[in-house]
Amino acid sequence: MPKSNIVLIGMPGVGKSTIGVILAKVLGYQFIDADLVIQKEEGKLLKDIIAEVGPEGFIEVENRINASIEAENSIIATGGSVIYGQEAMEHLSAIGTIIYLSLPFEKLEKRLSDIKGRGVVLKDGQTLKDLYCERTPLYEKYADIVIDENGLNVEETIDMILNSKEKEQWGK
Numbered sequence: 165m166p167k168s169n170i171v172l173i174g175m176p177g178v179g180k181s182t183i184g185v186i187l188a189k190v191l192g193y194q195f196i197d198a199d200l201v202i203q204k205e206e207g208k209l210l211k212d213i214i215a216e217v218g219p220e221g222f223i224e225v226e227n228r229i230n231a232s233i234e235a236e237n238s239i240i241a242t243g244g245s246v247i248y249g250q251e252a253m254e255h256l257s258a259i260g261t262i263i264y265l266s267l268p269f270e271k272l273e274k275r276l277s278d279i280k281g282r283g284v285v286l287k288d289g290q291t292l293k294d295l296y297c298e299r300t301p302l303y304e305k306y307a308d309i310v311i312d313e314n315g316l317n318v319e320e321t322i323d324m325i326l327n328s329k330e331k332e333q334w335g336k
Contacts, residue, residue: 169260177275184241264307
């Protein structure tokens, strides 16, 4: 299968879903929200899955479902914890260009007032800052392209992604 997809990764609150929807419209692609795929497959909300099986159990569910996503010419917005699933990341890398949407912690913290309600995978006693420090190297490891959103609005972020598309020749 050609790498005709764009996979958005990054912390909760960076705008993966928002940017993904608009990008799909601009490029004439389908939009897939991986969190919604998980909710549909499991028949429950993310926060309920996390409450039932715990953070580790959720990561297993997320890994299994993301590793089975089949798509072409799609923008795939992933959950922030997707990078813990090696099979999922290998699969997504094989079918798409991985774009990491990066924001400094201070900006992210302002956007994330209701972290538990968003179904964010936090281990007991883990702070948002701990999570940010743990995940950042993983996002960087898997990213084909890093978009630093600091100081950018949604339109400017999308322009950066489209400019990187011209340079990188996605879909090779």
